[in-house]
Amino acid sequence: MVKQRLRVDPIKCKAHGMCSELIPERIRLDDWGYPIIDPRAIGPDLLAHARRAVAECPRAALRIVGVDEPGARDRPDDPD
Amino acid sequence: MTAAVPTARLLPFPRVPEDLTAHLSRHGERPRLDAGLLVKSIEESGLRGRGGAAFPTGTKWRAVMQRAAGGDAVVIANAAESEPASFKDRTLLTVRPHLVLDGLEQAAEAVGARRAIVYVSRAHGELRRSLVAAIGERRRRADSGVFVEVVTGPNRYVAGEETAVTARVSGRLAKPRAVPPRPFQRGVDGLPTLVQNVETLAHAALVARFGAGWYRSVGTPKTPGTTLVTATGALRMAGVLEVDSTTTIAEIVERSGGVSAEPAAVLVGGYFGRWVAADAIWQRTIDVDALRGVGATLGAGVIAVLPVTACGVAETDRVLTYLAGQTAGQCGPCRVGLPAIAETFHKVAIGSARPAALDLLARWATDVLGRGACRHPDGAVLFLASALQVFATDLRHHVRSGVCRFSGQPALLGVPETEAGWW
Numbered sequence: 269m270v271k272q273r274l275r276v277d278p279i280k281c282k283a284h285g286m287c288s289e290l291i292p293e294r295i296r297l298d299d300w301g302y303p304i305i306d307p308r309a310i311g312p313d314l315l316a317h318a319r320r321a322v323a324e325c326p327r328a329a330l331r332i333v334g335v336d337e338p339g340a341r342d343r344p345d346d347p348d
Numbered sequence: 349m350t351a352a353v354p355t356a357r358l359l360p361f362p363r364v365p366e367d368l369t370a371h372l373s374r375h376g377e378r379p380r381l382d383a384g385l386l387v388k389s390i391e392e393s394g395l396r397g398r399g400g401a402a403f404p405t406g407t408k409w410r411a412v413m414q415r416a417a418g419g420d421a422v423v424i425a426n427a428a429e430s431e432p433a434s435f436k437d438r439t440l441l442t443v444r445p446h447l448v449l450d451g452l453e454q455a456a457e458a459v460g461a462r463r464a465i466v467y468v469s470r471a472h473g474e475l476r477r478s479l480v481a482a483i484g485e486r487r488r489r490a491d492s493g494v495f496v497e498v499v500t501g502p503n504r505y506v507a508g509e510e511t512a513v514t515a516r517v518s519g520r521l522a523k524p525r526a527v528p529p530r531p532f533q534r535g536v537d538g539l540p541t542l543v544q545n546v547e548t549l550a551h552a553a554l555v556a557r558f559g560a561g562w563y564r565s566v567g568t569p570k571t572p573g574t575t576l577v578t579a580t581g582a583l584r585m586a587g588v589l590e591v592d593s594t595t596t597i598a599e600i601v602e603r604s605g606g607v608s609a610e611p612a613a614v615l616v617g618g619y620f621g622r623w624v625a626a627d628a629i630w631q632r633t634i635d636v637d638a639l640r641g642v643g644a645t646l647g648a649g650v651i652a653v654l655p656v657t658a659c660g661v662a663e664t665d666r667v668l669t670y671l672a673g674q675t676a677g678q679c680g681p682c683r684v685g686l687p688a689i690a691e692t693f694h695k696v697a698i699g700s701a702r703p704a705a706l707d708l709l710a711r712w713a714t715d716v717l718g719r720g721a722c723r724h725p726d727g728a729v730l731f732l733a734s735a736l737q738v739f740a741t742d743l744r745h746h747v748r749s750g751v752c753r754f755s756g757q758p759a760l761l762g763v764p765e766t767e768a769g770w771w
Binding site: 277278279281282283298299300301302304 | 525526685719720721
């Protein structure tokens with residue numbers, strides 16, 4: 269199975285902060301309440317929590333994506 | 349030391365605006381090449397984008413070509429040049445509009461685009477007029493085959509980012525959006541779109557004429573060809589230079605008439621670039637690896653020399669405040685984070701911050717990185733991080749005393765007025 273990780277759409281996100289309560293193992297909040305996503309893969313132990321966080325986001329800003337999905341801006345050396 | 353005669357491919361002297369007759373007598377008609385061969389040639393040339401991201405041009409052309417797959421596509425020459433310290437794109441488009449337009453038309457034919465557009469900033473009205481005149485010259489010849497339009501965007505830093513450009517050309521506000529989809533997948537009106545800086549297109553026009561081998565005959569294997577840089581700051585003769593990747597910062601300074609005061613640091617890339625201590629970079633070339641060794645990239649080609657008689661903290665303070673004001677206001681870490689960073693840095697600069705503020709700024713610089721839909725927040729915090737490093741001693745002095753001997757000097761790095769709208 270393809271390894272998966274969490275990704276937030278930074279335009280949709282409005283800092284409700286529920287995600288970090290539901291999966292603190294992968295999401296912490298910055299000083300302004302916006303989520304900082306840990307890019308490490310989600311193991312089977314965390315998958316249920318990740319799915320719940322995705323489902324509960326009031327802005328539908330959170331997604332589970334393949335770790336290698338192209339186009340992520342979370343690698344600053346990835347040119348566009 | 350006598351430097352070799354610099355190679356001038358894009359901007360030979362005298363730099364007077366070249367009309368179509370002069371352009372044709374210099375280079376002749378642009379060649380009509382098979383699309384596949386042209387794209388292959390661009391790939392082999394090793395040409396990379398000159399708007400700041402340095403993405404391989406051939407890869408981009410092929411991606412749009414394959415995505416269009418015989419259907420419609422759009423090409424855009426990006427002349428927004430919203431980087432305040434840069435004026436190489438305006439210089440090129442003013443002096444050699446037909447070379448850029450050759451490149452644009454060739455790109456349109458290669459990817460099969462029916463629309464070809466030049467995107468300019470509303471701040472550059474004179475450029476727009478000369479460009480429209482150049483396009484008119486070509487239309488009167490009626491054999492160019494590609495109908496070129498001009499679209500004007502707002503005078504804002506992020507309005508030149510490629511997803512902001514495709515949004516504006518599609519009739520929406522010139523704000524970046526989250527990727528994917530990237531413009532090559534879905535750009536103007538949902539069509540595969542090639543957005544390319546004007547300098548890149550001018551190089552592509554020359555590769556089409558003279559080939560990849562010719563292109564690679566100057567520079568280094570990894571960074572071939574020539575490049576335009578805007579040399580500014582404490583120089584006797586600030587201006588746009590054409591150099592290659594074997595050129596050192598010292599040579600750029602020498603060709604700019606030398607320094608007008610002892611140098612302390614160099615800002616490389618632009619306002620989204622990095623400060624580097626002068627002695628660490630002076631003898632380095634602008635080759636990608638040489639610059640990476642000091643944590644910098646050539647970015648949009650800005651080389652700004654900060655003299656010891658200026659205050660790096662005050663300069664950084666003004667630029668951070670400008671960048672914070674340039675947020676499109678879409679992503680929290682940028683909309684809220686950058687103003688917080690700018691405000692805290694300003695407090696440091698005027699001596700009303702606690703010493704811990706420097707640690708807070710360092711943490712924010714890390715926290716914000718990579719968290720916007722576009723790279724605007726990344727640029728601002730990488731610029732900040734470099735200032736925290738290069739001006740560490742000065743910053744501690746400012747925390748204690750608020751001012752230094754030079755903080756009242758006029759700004760070396762100017763910040764433009766920004767318009768309120770986004771269209």
